[in-house]
Amino acid sequence: MSVEIARARNVVDEVRSWAESDAMTALLALVQNIRPNEDMPWLHLNEQLPLWLVDLLADKERASSDPTIRLVASLIALEQRAADSFNFRSRDSSTYRERSEAVQADFDDATRARIVECTATLGLIEPKRPALDAYDMTLILGGGFRSPLLRTRYAALLERQGIGLGRLYLLGSPRFLITSEPAERPVTSGYAPDAADEFDLMVAAASSEFDLSPQPVKFLCGCASVSEICPSWRHSKEPGAAEVPSEYTHERSTSLALSDGRTRGSAISASTSRPPYRPDTSDTFALWARYADPTPGQRVLVVTTQVFVPFQRFDGLRRLYLPHGLSVDAVGFGADWGDRPQNAEYLLQETLSAIRSARRLLVDAVAVLLHHG
Incomplete structure (x- = not known):
């Protein structure tokens, strides 16, 4: 086999x-x-x-x-x-x-x-300790409001508890901060006062929780700014592309340095594969796989909020395990951290998110079985 x-x-x-x-x-x-x-x-x-x-x-x-x-x-x-x-x-x-x-x-x-x-x-509520004591790399997933800060803080806590995180990657996107109520800026200004998007929140979280210094931002797509649609964007011919903000079509990164100048990891910002909407978790996983160029068998820890663990594990299996052979473990902190509500509506919504991710994963697995069977 x-x-x-x-x-x-x-x-x-x-x-x-x-x-x-x-x-x-x-x-x-x-x-x-x-x-x-x-x-x-x-x-x-x-x-x-x-x-x-x-x-x-x-x-x-x-x-x-x-x-x-x-x-x-x-x-x-x-x-x-x-x-x-x-x-x-x-x-x-x-x-x-x-x-x-x-x-x-x-x-x-x-x-x-x-x-x-x-x-x-179904796995949306109770946090679990990472399955391993050490990983080759840790992916801290992006989000809004205090999620970037708390997820990065949780990763730092796991490290203090003896979990080897390996190289750190904070996965973000160019999603703009929400301005309608409830607005993000009153919440994010405490740790990322100058942030304009989710990528900025992730960089600020790395500085706050791991004391890492961001280096100049690089355009992985080769562009000089986000002011125009990226000519390398692979989804420019799809429905909705004409309405997509130009910022959503670019890929960026910044190295995160320790006080002695050594690089501990990176923050990256993905482009969207679903115009005109913002990039999602799957987009950030796909960019990371191209950016980090991991090898089969490497151990990856994904850090998020517990309510998202099932759907983001399925996304990780689809983007990282199935095509690249990476060992994927996903963990999150519980509702006591105050990141997301633990009410019926939210739990059902994220169960639907997990079902959708499971269906996408299963479809990709069937494609593999048909191709190699």
Whole structure:
């Protein structure tokens, strides 16, 4: 068996175990809306299933006889149901909102308590210690408000507790600071007073928590500024590209130096693969893999907020494990750190995020199995 097939099968097993768990079944039974409009999109924003998968699912005989294809179909159906019931950022599945702009539901106390119980089993609530004592590199994921600061602080805490972090990478993006209420700047000004975007927040967090000095910013794309669309941007022909801010098309980095001048790591800023929207976690993972050029078997620790661990682990498996053979471990801090709310709406929303990431991961794994099988 080739290593590619072995990794793809591992992915299939992990997705199956999570998506078909009793906790997921209970959650779906607990929160279930009736689809108001059959024409309402359920895929995220302008995402589409690959045509080869559509054709494969249309082959009823194979779809019913192949357990992996049945899993794909089941996961797609799960995502459709979750998009109806768990989506509090975009109730029409097309309007884009950031997480801080989500709406509220009218759940009773018993339902809310049961949602917490199910999502805890699915991995969204209880922090876990890193699986290993040492890693070759640590990826601290970006975010808004105090998330960059707290995630970097958590990484520093893990290091003080004896976890070897290896080389540090802070993964950000050119996402602008939110100005609508609740606005970011009143929160971020305490640690990043001059920040204009998420990349600036990550750099400031590295300075605050690891005492690292940022070096001059470099354009990985070869441009001189962000004032115009990057000519090397690979998504310029896709729908929505005409509306994308020019800042979202560039890739940047800055080295992070210790007091003695040695480099401890880097902060990087990804371009978007989903115009006209901001870059996401998957974009930053993909840029990091090209930027760091890791080798198969290296151990990667991903640091985030616990509620995001399932979806960001699936993203890490898709971008780092499946194509590059990296060992990916994802950890996060709990709600007691005050980063994100631990309410029913937020937990359901991030369960939907994890389902979507699991589906993308599974589709890529099936593509590997078809190509190498």
